[in-house]
Structures are given as structure tokens and as C-alpha cells.
Amino acid sequence: MSRVCQITGxxxxxxxxxxxxxxxxxxxxxxxxxxxxxxxxxxxxxxTLKVSTSALRTINKNGITAVLKKARANGNTLV
Incomplete structure (x- = not known):
């Protein structure tokens, strides 16, 4: 699998x-x-997501639902 964060890219x-x-x-x-x-x-x-540690901090701060919604709105097709 490629070395790409599925949240931040x-x-x-x-x-x-x-x-x-x-x-x-x-x-x-x-x-x-x-x-x-x-x-x-x-x-x-x-x-199951492959995420960077900075994305983990963002998820802990904002919640997984909000982060997924924002990633899908930005056109991230990996999520």
C-alpha cells in the first residue's frame, strides 16, 4: 500500500x-x-485508516466524524 495519509494526503x-x-x-x-x-x-x-500522527492529533481534537466530513468535502477519494 502507498505511503499516503488518508486524511491529510x-x-x-x-x-x-x-x-x-x-x-x-x-x-x-x-x-x-x-x-x-x-x-x-x-x-x-x-x-481502518492509514493516518499520519498529525492527523491523529486532529482527530483527537475535532472528532472522527468532523474530520471525515472535511476530508470528503476536500475531494479526498481515499476515505
Whole structure:
């Protein structure tokens, strides 16, 4: 499965490893993704999402229902 957050859409970024001699080689900065199950009482079901830790903080703050509604409104097809 791809390394994409299903709520925020965060993806791996590309950058350089820079050595002490200033040699540069390509590297990837992967988002901190966690697989997490959420219960949605309105639909009376559990869903499993692959979310970044920053998305988990947003879900804890605003609630899963509000976050899902906003993600669907933004055109996120993964949810």
C-alpha cells in the first residue's frame, strides 16, 4: 500500500543526504504513518485508516466524524 495519509494526503518528500564532505545523495522523507481503527457511531461501524500522527492529533481534537466530513468535502477519494 502507498505511503499516503488518508486524511491529510501527506506523501513522501524527496531531499538529499549531505555528507561531511558535502556529497549529496538522494533520499526520501517518509511521513509518520500509523494504521488505526476508528469507530463511527453515526454509521455504526469500524473503519481502518492509514493516518499520519498529525492527523491523529486532529482527530483527537475535532472528532472522527468532523474530520471525515472535511476530508470528503476536500475531494479526498481515499476515505
Amino acid at each position: 501527506k506523501r513522501p518528500q524527496v531531499g538529499n543526504n549531505v555528507s561531511h564532505a558535502n556529497n549529496k545523495t538522494k533520499r526520501r522523507f517518509n511521513p509518520n504513518l500509523q494504521k488505526k481503527r476508528f469507530y463511527i457511531p453515526e454509521e455504526d461501524k469500524w473503519i
